[in-house]
Amino acid sequence: NCSALGLAILATSLSGCMIVDSPIKGVLGTEVIWGDIATGEAGSGTPGATKEGKACAESILGLLARGDASVRAAKQNGNITEVTTVDHSARNFLNIVGEWCTIVKGR
Template identity: 55%
Template sequence: MKQIKVALALVGITAAAFSLAACQIVASPMAGTTFNETKYGNIATAETATTKEGKACGTSILGAFAQGDASIVAAKANGGITKVTSVDHYAKNILGIYGEWCTIVKGN
């Protein structure tokens, strides 16, 4: 019985250490250390009639490896947009292991 308690304690300590080691952070106006999935607005114009939307994303693994182009320019190109009316952002973080950051551009 004592060996089981020791084993469970070691598993708990190891899990806590791994969760602290994966310090991958995705910028967001709200924080969620275990899980975060947020979409929020950043820039908008007075123009309300939009016909197109483009999205560009970058991803990160363990905060050690990151790739992608989440720029406004890439989102405009992906949506075939020439005139931007709003820029939103989307952030996702799962246990600090996987992170995603997207720029969403709307316009014509």
């Protein structure tokens, strides 16, 4: 029954349970980026990051999740051998579609 499915989706989206975790969440949607790990110090003798790689996983309705958001996958996608920063991003729209990504920078 389509109406039962619609009610279940509506109840899930209004329940306050976010399908993608982030440090700050919005009721209607979320789109944030935050830093997690950094090596070296600004202004040090360490050359800056010249490459960036990103790896993501996604969730649909909080029922199906897939993807590889690992640092390893992000390094491979950016052809990076030495990571200098690891950041994360999260996007969520009405608990219908969510995306969680790892973003690495390095050389």
